[in-house]
Amino acid sequence: MDHRAEVREFLMTRRARVEPEQVGLPRGSDRRVPGLRRGEAAGLAGVSVEYYARLERGAISGASRAVLDGIARALLMDDAEREHLYRLASRADAPGRRAPRRERGVLGWRPSASLQWFLDSAGTAAALVGNGRTDLLAWNLLGRALMQEMIDSSTTPTPNFARFIFLEPVARRFYPDWDTAAAVNVAQLRTEAGRNPRDKVLHELVGELCTRSDHFRRLWGRHDVWHHESGTKRYHHPVVGELTLHYDGLDIVGHPGVQLTVLTAEPGSLDYETLQLLGAWSNPEAEPHDHPNTTPPGTAAAASGRRNET
Helix, strand or coil: CCCHHHHHHHHHHHCCCCCCHEEEECCCCCCCCCCCCHHHHHHCCCHHHHHHHHHHHHCCCCCHHHHHHHHHHHHCCHHHHHHHHHHHHHHHCCCCCCCCCHHHHHHHHHCHHHHHHHHHCCCCCCCEEEEECEEEECHHHHHHHHHHHHHCCCCCCCEEHHHHHHHCCCHHCCCCCCCHHHHHHHHHHHHHHHHHHCCCHHHHHHHHHHHCCCHHHHHHHCCCCCCCCCEEEEEEEECCEEEEEEEEEEEEECCCCEEEEECCCCCCCHHHHHHHHHHHHHEEEHHHHCCCCCCCCCCHHHHHHHHHHH
């Protein structure tokens, strides 16, 4: 990826999305570009128009932390975007620096035995371990049951959320908020590209998806970034139907880019009951008709019926 082009596109897309009214400026009647004018952004950032124009052309090397902070404030960047800007500036200051060894090691990461024991012990929550390329690296029994369609349809040894979302038609049913899921996934990949720009596997994944999915290519061009921290996600599972789960992303210390995601529901809620129903279906110790490879009669209908009663 061309670093100067990356800086240019990131700053231009951030500027284009800020409306004048958001920063206390009049819109006027002769505005020809979306978002802020370059001079307006420069004034809000506290730098000259000439210097800002140079930065927006990709010449970000040597920019001070104060200047970067000013740009981030002017363009209303969130924490993920601010961190991405710092990374871009750091790379420009050290263009020949090799990627840290521990980040290269993520390519072959596998869970330790003790981590897998922990995952397996989480019986009432779905636990998934992934990396910045949105590969699914490890899971517990309930996590596998939740993501069974993605795992079973994977055409690569390691299942990948991006390939599933953009290349598997069933993903549009699995994610009721598919547009949001797609945008977040691409933003995660863009964040990883800023964190680990020499990841050849990531470059190949992005190239594949840009070739095979017009929607991915459009989203990639937006240069959005995102931190996977906490929130809610909606799913439509083929066995238990719809459920909304709370997720929390937990970084695994010593392995940058690898994160444990725990998906839970409030005890006693309908979503909690549905999640436990999924767990019962996936339990290999259960009765034969509850085995993960078969769909228990009436399960989806029962879950749907309980939802219709609320």
